[in-house]
Amino acid sequence: MQSKREMPKLRFKFYLAVLPVFLLASAVSGIRHPFYVSICQIDHNSEAKSLEITFKIFTDDLEKVLEAQGTGKLYLGDPREAQEADRYLYNYLKNQVVIVVNGDTA
Known part of the structure; x- marks a missing residue:
């Protein structure tokens, strides 16, 4: 039976052995997960009593x-x-973003 000290070492060796295999398999198979980033900032303008959305x-x-x-x-x-780009x-x-304020759709 292995001591508690030896277990983390074995676990590390296991991950060290499996990680390159996993990375190689992922690269060879061409599996890629694209990611998309966008930022939405919403500020409340108390003077105008409106939301300013960027x-x-x-x-x-x-x-x-x-x-x-x-x-x-x-x-x-x-x-x-294109001239119609803004539209x-x-x-x-309008179809993708829904803003709910106090339970009401804005």
């Missing part, structure tokens, strides 16, 4: 989503930006 979104990811919905190339943030963005965010 979204920071990677435009390339947003364009892919909108193009998949059939908008065509929008060229967001580019001098070639598509507004509709997309």
Whole structure:
């Protein structure tokens, strides 16, 4: 029987042996998990009695989503930006973001 001191060493050796195999298998199989980051900041303007909402979104990811919905190339943030880009963005965010204040949908 192994002592309590030897158990952490064996566990470490096990992880040390398994980790490279797992990493290699993941790399070879091509399994990748994409991640998307966006930031939404909501500030309450007490003077105007309103919410001020700011979204920071990677435009390339947003364009892919909108193009998949059939908008065509929008060229967001580019001098070639499509005239209807604001309308598509507004509709997309309106359908994707729900704000609830005191139990009521805003």
